[in-house]
Amino acid sequence: MLAIGLAGLMFASHASFARQSAASTEKMQPAVEPVPALTPFVEEHAHFDFDEKNPDAAIRAALSALGRENASMLIFQISPDVYDHPGRYDAEILLAAVKKHPGKLAITGGGGTLNAMIMQSVATGDAGPAVQKKFRERADELLREGVVGFGEMTAEHFDGATPYQTAPPDHPLFLLLADIAAEHDVPIDLHMEAVPQDMPLPAEWKSPPNAPRLHANIAAFERLLSHNPRAKIIWAHLGYDNTGYRTAELDRRLLLAHPNLYMEIKTDPQAPGLNYPLGADGRIKPEWLKLFTDFPNRFVIGSDQHYPEPKGQDRRWQETILLFNQLPADVRKKIGTQNIAAIYGNSVATYLRAAKN
C-alpha cells in the first residue's frame, strides 16, 4: 500500500498525465491519478535500471506497476550494447529474480552479448564458422537459462544509454539468429531506425558519437524477414522515429509483404519522434488507427518504460496506454495480450491463454 501511495504522489506532480481525464481536472481534484489500461495488456518492452546495492528495486517497481497500469505481465529487454562499453550486462543480472515471478515477469536476452558479438563481427569483418559457433552456443545458453526471446538487438541505434551502433540487418549473424529463434519458437526484438536509402545523419543528432551518414537498411531488413519465414521478428519503437521514414505507409507495406513481422507501439511525450501516431489533441491519427485496425494481429505494446521509473522518463507507459485505450475493444484485446500469446513461446503463452481478458 505504501508503495502505491508513493507512486501516486509521484504521478500527481505531472499534470500533463491528465490528457485523457480533462473532465476530472475540471472538477479540481487535488491529485491526477495515472490512467490504467481499459483492458489488461502485456508491457512487452520494459527496461530495468540496475542498482547493485538494491538489486530487487527494479523487480519491486515492476511488480507494483502491474496493478497500477492494469498490466498482466511485463517483459524486460536488455539494451543493445557493445563489448567495450563499461557497465555492459545481459539477462543473467536479473534472470533469477525474474524467474521467481512466472506469469508476471519475463526477460529476453542477448542485448549485451549476442548484439555485442554482431557489432564486433561488423568491426572485424569476421563472421566465419568459429564466430558463428560461439554465437550459437551463447544463444543456446540464454535459452537454457530461461529467456523468452532475443532482445533488444539493433541494426541502427543512435547514441544514448548505450553507444551508437549499426549493422546490416541481413548480416550472417542476424540470419543465424533468425534460424535459432525459429527453431525454438521465440521472437527477436529489433531496434532499427528506418533508413530506406543512404542519408546524412538527421540534423538534430550529433556526429560523433553518431555516424555522419546512415546506410540504407530496409531492403536488408526485408532479406532478414524472408530468410526464415518462421522467425518472428518484432520491429521495436513504432512512434519513436528519428529519421522521418517510419511512416504508416512503410509499416503497411512491410506488414503486407512479411507475415512474420510484428511491431511494438511506443509513444513517449518527452521524445515524440517524427511520424508520431498521436495528434496534439492526444487522439490517434487516422492513418495509424487504420493501420492498427487493418493488422490487429501484428502489434504489441512496448513502451520502453524503465523501472524503477526515472524522474522525467516516467510517462512512456502512460502515453502508450492512452493510445491503447482509444483502440476498438476487439483490436485492443489482440494488441493487449492475445498477440503476445501468439508471438512468444509456451513459457509466456501458457499464462496469457489462462488469463481472462
Ligand SMILES: [Zn+2]
Ligand atoms: Zn530501443
Ligand SMILES: [Zn+2]
Ligand atoms: Zn528498449
